[in-house]
Amino acid sequence: MAFFLETLFGGLMAGMLYSLVALGFVLIFKASGVFNFAQGAMVLVAALCMARFSEWIPLWTGLENKLLSNMLAFAVSVVFMFLLAWLIERLVLRHLVNQEGVTLLMATLGITYFIDGLGQTIFGSDIYKIDVGMPKDPMFVLESIFEGGVLINQEDVIAAVVAAVLVAALSLFFQKTGTGRALRAVADDHQAAQSIGIPLNRIWVIVWCVAGITALVAGIIWGSKLGVQFSLTTVALRALPVIILGGLTSVPGAIIGGLIIGVGEKLSEVYLGPMVGGGIEIWFAYMLALVFLLFRPQGLFGEKIIDRV
Amino acid sequence: MFYRENGQFKTSYRADQQIFAIAQDRWAILALIAFAALGVPFLADEYLFRAILIPFLILSLAALGVNILVGYCGQISLGSGAFMAVGAYMAYNTYIRVEGMPLIVALLAGGFFATLVGMFFGIPSLRVKGLYLAVATLAAQFFCDWAFLRVGWFTNNNASGSVSVSNLSVLGWNIDTPLQKYWFCLGFLVVFGLLAKNLVRSAIGREWMAIRDMDVAAAVIGIRPVYAKLSAFAVSAFIVGVAGALWGFVHLGAWEPAAFSIDRSFQLLFMVIIGGMGSIMGSFFGAAFIVVLPIFLNQFLPALGALAGVEISTATVAHAEAMIFGALIVWFLIVEPHGLAKLWSIGKQKLRLWPFPH
Numbered sequence: 001m002a003f004f005l006e007t008l009f010g011g012l013m014a015g016m017l018y019s020l021v022a023l024g025f026v027l028i029f030k031a032s033g034v035f036n037f038a039q040g041a042m043v044l045v046a047a048l049c050m051a052r053f054s055e056w057i058p059l060w061t062g063l064e065n066k067l068l069s070n071m072l073a074f075a076v077s078v079v080f081m082f083l084l085a086w087l088i089e090r091l092v093l094r095h096l097v098n099q100e101g102v103t104l105l106m107a108t109l110g111i112t113y114f115i116d117g118l119g120q121t122i123f124g125s126d127i128y129k130i131d132v133g134m135p136k137d138p139m140f141v142l143e144s145i146f147e148g149g150v151l152i153n154q155e156d157v158i159a160a161v162v163a164a165v166l167v168a169a170l171s172l173f174f175q176k177t178g179t180g181r182a183l184r185a186v187a188d189d190h191q192a193a194q195s196i197g198i199p200l201n202r203i204w205v206i207v208w209c210v211a212g213i214t215a216l217v218a219g220i221i222w223g224s225k226l227g228v229q230f231s232l233t234t235v236a237l238r239a240l241p242v243i244i245l246g247g248l249t250s251v252p253g254a255i256i257g258g259l260i261i262g263v264g265e266k267l268s269e270v271y272l273g274p275m276v277g278g279g280i281e282i283w284f285a286y287m288l289a290l291v292f293l294l295f296r297p298q299g300l301f302g303e304k305i306i307d308r309v
Numbered sequence: 310m311f312y313r314e315n316g317q318f319k320t321s322y323r324a325d326q327q328i329f330a331i332a333q334d335r336w337a338i339l340a341l342i343a344f345a346a347l348g349v350p351f352l353a354d355e356y357l358f359r360a361i362l363i364p365f366l367i368l369s370l371a372a373l374g375v376n377i378l379v380g381y382c383g384q385i386s387l388g389s390g391a392f393m394a395v396g397a398y399m400a401y402n403t404y405i406r407v408e409g410m411p412l413i414v415a416l417l418a419g420g421f422f423a424t425l426v427g428m429f430f431g432i433p434s435l436r437v438k439g440l441y442l443a444v445a446t447l448a449a450q451f452f453c454d455w456a457f458l459r460v461g462w463f464t465n466n467n468a469s470g471s472v473s474v475s476n477l478s479v480l481g482w483n484i485d486t487p488l489q490k491y492w493f494c495l496g497f498l499v500v501f502g503l504l505a506k507n508l509v510r511s512a513i514g515r516e517w518m519a520i521r522d523m524d525v526a527a528a529v530i531g532i533r534p535v536y537a538k539l540s541a542f543a544v545s546a547f548i549v550g551v552a553g554a555l556w557g558f559v560h561l562g563a564w565e566p567a568a569f570s571i572d573r574s575f576q577l578l579f580m581v582i583i584g585g586m587g588s589i590m591g592s593f594f595g596a597a598f599i600v601v602l603p604i605f606l607n608q609f610l611p612a613l614g615a616l617a618g619v620e621i622s623t624a625t626v627a628h629a630e631a632m633i634f635g636a637l638i639v640w641f642l643i644v645e646p647h648g649l650a651k652l653w654s655i656g657k658q659k660l661r662l663w664p665f666p667h
Contacts, residue, residue: 096646099646102379115635117634121629
């Protein structure tokens with residue numbers, strides 16, 4: 001039982017991290033109808049930027065304080081992601097308004113190649129560390145109920161808390177601020193939003209920027225867990241089943257979907273994996289999402305798809 | 310003045326319904342095939358065959374298959390790499406497990422099994438569409454990657470998942486020099502190209518296009534979506550599977566699952582989009598572009614660096630290649646979202662009036 005709970009918690013924590021990446025997808029899809037395949041590349045480049053600047057800033061300025069240099073690196077990374085978002089809007093999206101979904105998807109794939117190349121040209125292509133002072137030690141909880149307790153990674157707990165805070169902040173931003181309202185209006189109907197004077201282009205920059213910052217947070221957490229390296233881009237592929245399970249347009253869907261996928265992956269790997277030879281987690285998530293889609297094509301919380309002739 | 314159908318009168322239904330209705334088109338295609346079969350061998354050296362021509366032929370066959378699904382039937386698929394893998398591995402298994410199996414039959418058997426897998430993974434298309442479907446087809450990709458790596462039967466219990474074939478021959482005709490491989494692939498491409506060209510203008514091709522343009526409307530006028538969508542998946546997966554078998558048998562000789570990874574799926578989709586969705590001709594243009602571009606960049610960038618007096622390291626070249634490739638793709642999508650085939654048809658339209666435009 002304790003082992004089951006451990007697996008379950010591990011899955012929930014991993015799921016929280018998936019939903020962080022998935023959030024970036026959902027935000028952009030909601031506001032601009034672009035299925036942003038470049039999210040994985042954005043996670044990588046954000047993490048690279050953070051890792052390198054937290055290394056460079058003490059070197060250049062002689063700053064001793066670790067926290068301060070990390071904060072500075074974070075600020076620089078945010079600026080970097082903003083620039084990236086602005087450039088993408090300016091150079092790509094603006095010219096592709098009203099194109100079909102698949103063309104936009106391909107454009108983001110092109111952006112993926114570009115960002116991958118760019119990031120590694122500027123920041124180098126080795127494996128880097130991000131150290132934001134997350135505690136690495138495992139801890140034991142519920143020792144009173146189970147013998148030996150349940151092992152939980154402190155790092156995971158912090159990551160989950162950060163993810164939860166980010167989600168709460170995003171929902172507040174969407175629900176309470178004027179910009180958030182404008183974002184939702186654009187998501188609802190581009191033309192109607194434009195006709196009441198909402199500047200589409202600025203909204204897109206904002207939403208790509210917000211997605212960039214979620215990518216940064218995801219990149220920092222994943223990066224401090226796994227090290228910052230090229231394989232970080234595959235995290236995006238792991239997050240795809242999350243969004244189709246949760247629905248492409250739903251922020252809560254990304255969270256719940258992430259949790260389901262995370263738990264499903266871990267449980268399947270532990271309990272089903274040995275039967276078929278292991279390594280099944282990557283496709284199991286997709287199959288789970290696929291079976292689910294057969295019954296609910298728009299995902300858990302997606303808007304109902306209505307076809308009109 | 311020269312390219313127009315004026316004066317070419319058809320006196321029978323047969324003549325009216327042939328694939329290339331304009332005589333100039335017919336002659337151009339025949340000349341092209343003759344040149345590819347007889348002229349190119351005199352012009353190309355071994356490197357050109359190995360690095361460009363053979364990959365181009367096989368990948369245009371695969372792009373043709375993907376174009377039928379994505380371009381004609383409108384079902385976005387990111388699982389094409391998986392169908393190629395199924396084709397290659399099942400052709401391999403048919404080839405080595407059945408005594409005296411002829412090569413061509415083995416390749417077609419690879420296509421047949423790819424068809425089965427394609428139809429299975431096409432089932433979600435009956436419920437979901439568009440981008441949801443694109444993500445759903447990724448399931449095929451990851452499942453196949455896993456299966457060929459972990460299930461020993463497919464790779465004849467080879468631990469690393471890599472397999473190899475050798476001594477290919479068709480009816481006593483050995484296929485081992487690059488030129489023979491080139492001819493072999495060209496034969497496949499011509500046959501499948503003509504078949505596909507014919508198929509997309511038949512009743513079933515029109516059904517696919519109706520489904521692509523508006524599936525609800527198509528269902529209302531009496532087209533069975535299940536039949537149309539699954540047949541598109543089947544035909545597409547068959548062609549892609551045969552291309553995958555050729556890629557493994559003829560081009561690589563020895564391969565492992567990584568040869569058919571998700572990058573391959575993206576590459577095929579790029580070919581279709583850049584070449585032009587819903588155009589047989591476009592598949593060839595797209596394949597040519599995607600095959601040649603990386604090789605060109607690879608040769609060109611160090612030369613450019615040497616010219617500027619800078620030594621460019623291989624890592625930098627690789628990254629710069631990725632950047633230029635990505636940027637070119639985006640640029641292409643912006644300037645010509647309908648692909649190279651659109652430019653081709655504009656050119657043809659101009660040619661009709663040339664040299665006396667109104």
